[in-house]
Amino acid sequence: MFLLLMTTKYVIAQTSFSSGILPRVRISTKVSEKLKWVNGLETRQLFIDDTREETLKYEYVLTDISSLLSLKIGAYGAINGGYLLRFEGDYIFHRAIQQFTLVQNYDRIRLGHRFVTDQTFGRSESPEFRLRYRIALERPLSGNKVDPKELYFKISNEYLMKFQNSETTFETRILPFIGYEINKKNKVELGLDYRLDNLLSSGQENDLWLSINWYYTL
Amino acid sequence: MLKLRKDFQRFVSPKAMLCHGIFKPHNEILIHKLGLSIVKLMYNKLIPMQLKIKRYTIASLLHIKTIILICNLLSIITMTAQTKFEKEHRTKAEHVPVGATAFIRQAFPDKKVKWYAEESQDGRTYEAKTCYSKIKHSIEFDPAGRLIDVERKVHFTSLKKHTQNHITSALDSLFEKYKIIKTQIQWKGNPEDLLQSIKKQEKNKLSYQRYELVLKAKKDNAFKMYEMLLDSIGTVEKFLEIKQRPTDNLEF
Numbered sequence: 001m002f003l004l005l006m007t008t009k010y011v012i013a014q015t016s017f018s019s020g021i022l023p024r025v026r027i028s029t030k031v032s033e034k035l036k037w038v039n040g041l042e043t044r045q046l047f048i049d050d051t052r053e054e055t056l057k058y059e060y061v062l063t064d065i066s067s068l069l070s071l072k073i074g075a076y077g078a079i080n081g082g083y084l085l086r087f088e089g090d091y092i093f094h095r096a097i098q099q100f101t102l103v104q105n106y107d108r109i110r111l112g113h114r115f116v117t118d119q120t121f122g123r124s125e126s127p128e129f130r131l132r133y134r135i136a137l138e139r140p141l142s143g144n145k146v147d148p149k150e151l152y153f154k155i156s157n158e159y160l161m162k163f164q165n166s167e168t169t170f171e172t173r174i175l176p177f178i179g180y181e182i183n184k185k186n187k188v189e190l191g192l193d194y195r196l197d198n199l200l201s202s203g204q205e206n207d208l209w210l211s212i213n214w215y216y217t218l
Numbered sequence: 219m220l221k222l223r224k225d226f227q228r229f230v231s232p233k234a235m236l237c238h239g240i241f242k243p244h245n246e247i248l249i250h251k252l253g254l255s256i257v258k259l260m261y262n263k264l265i266p267m268q269l270k271i272k273r274y275t276i277a278s279l280l281h282i283k284t285i286i287l288i289c290n291l292l293s294i295i296t297m298t299a300q301t302k303f304e305k306e307h308r309t310k311a312e313h314v315p316v317g318a319t320a321f322i323r324q325a326f327p328d329k330k331v332k333w334y335a336e337e338s339q340d341g342r343t344y345e346a347k348t349c350y351s352k353i354k355h356s357i358e359f360d361p362a363g364r365l366i367d368v369e370r371k372v373h374f375t376s377l378k379k380h381t382q383n384h385i386t387s388a389l390d391s392l393f394e395k396y397k398i399i400k401t402q403i404q405w406k407g408n409p410e411d412l413l414q415s416i417k418k419q420e421k422n423k424l425s426y427q428r429y430e431l432v433l434k435a436k437k438d439n440a441f442k443m444y445e446m447l448l449d450s451i452g453t454v455e456k457f458l459e460i461k462q463r464p465t466d467n468l469e470f
Contacts, residue, residue: 026466026467026470028464028466028470033440034440038466038470040470068470070469072441074434074441075434075441075442075443076434078469080469080470099469101465101468101469103465103468103469105399105443105462110465110468111468112465112468112469114468114469136467136468138467138468142307142308143306143307143308143334144306144334145306145463146463147305147306147307148305150307154467154468179467181463184463184464185464187464187467189467213467215464215466215467217464217466
């Protein structure tokens with residue numbers, strides 16, 4: 001965390017920085033033994049943005065509504081496909097999503113791998129195509145596995161490759177979270193979502209979100 | 219004649235099978251109704267035939283053994299798993315029954331031991347986990363501090379060849395596909411014998427040995443995780459499905 005803050009501070013000095021809150025809700029329901037339906041709602045609200053005249057100011061940014069079907073493959077894998085609608089200002093963006101996920105169980109930890117391709121279309125911008133890979137590690141803070149009413153720690157690292165207007169850019173994300181398993185169907189997570197965009201080019205963008213996730217299984 | 223009938227009844231009846239270790243009276247094992255009805259049918263059909271035999275011949279005994287093997291196989295094929303329930307949390311040694319800590323001090327005097335309080339379908343237990351002779355050991359105690367069992371984590375391929383063969387035959391009958399994720403040798407017996415077994419890292423003659431497996435397996439066209447307890451001839455004594463926690467927070 002110290003390293004993250006130091007890096008952020010160093011980078012902030014040269015590039016842009018914004019920060020806000022990012023609440024997310026994921027509701028999943030089992031359609032059949034192998035198929036589940038996952039719906040999501042996410043909003044972004046800014047409090048700090050040093051590219052604005054008024055750096056400190058509340059601003060509602062966007063809302064995402066997503067819906068994915070997830071087909072289980074084997075004991076650990078799943079193929080997911082779906083659609084996301086983004087409401088940003090006066091515009092609506094459409095995003096098609098294809099994912100492959102793999103969750104590995106070890107003695108005390110669970111490792112989740114997520115491979116994603118998505119295509120975003122909107123009237124105000126050229127189509128954007130992305131390749132993403134995320135690794136997430138989860139471990140209980142007590143005992144050998146997470147049981148209801150127990151806390152856990154989760155850290156994710158994601159790499160994104162973006163293609164838009166014949167340009168390729170890279171982004172990385174680090175997401176440390178503390179989670180609480182309310183019961184077998186409910187868990188909440190609170191943590192940071194740090195995003196470093198334009199990683200290998202000039203004019204890097206830093207976003208630091210306070211993220212609150214709620215996962216509910218129907 | 220009456221004696222022969224009684225002997226046969228004792229040997230082939232479901233109750234006898236429990237005694238011979240063919241069907242274990244474990245509440246985790248559910249023998250499908252079909253399996254039991256086939257056993258009953260064979261039993262009823264065979265009694266009159268056996269009554270015609272004047273003496274206990276080797277041939278009749280072999281016949282009975284074959285029936286038992288078929289019944290064993292049927293019981294495996296028709297077996298369904300219960301769902302595993304287990305909740306555990308770390309606890310301090312001072313919150314563990316004295317008998318349990320005393321045994322651990324004797325068995326692993328210089329080792330760092332982690333204690334867990336566990337609740338499962340078998341009730342509340344305490345478990346000590348440590349590494350001894352480069353092998354992970356789990357020692358389970360009841361709430362009174364009495365030793366339940368000692369488990370040692372090993373590689374499946376390190377088991378005796380014939381044990382591996384019996385176990386894989388049982389798994390082949392149960393599952394379309396499977397992969398063994400974790401193998402533990404389980405010892406049960408009196409504390410003195412188990413203490414010796416731990417020191418020598420070898421099963422004492424007086425204690426008995428079972429094999430606890432965690433596996434990923436395909437059954438009824440679906441991959442699931444299972445926990446099983448088997449003996450060295452492949453008799454399934456415990457068969458539990460391990461329900462996976464939702465993975466949404468790692469996937470989406």
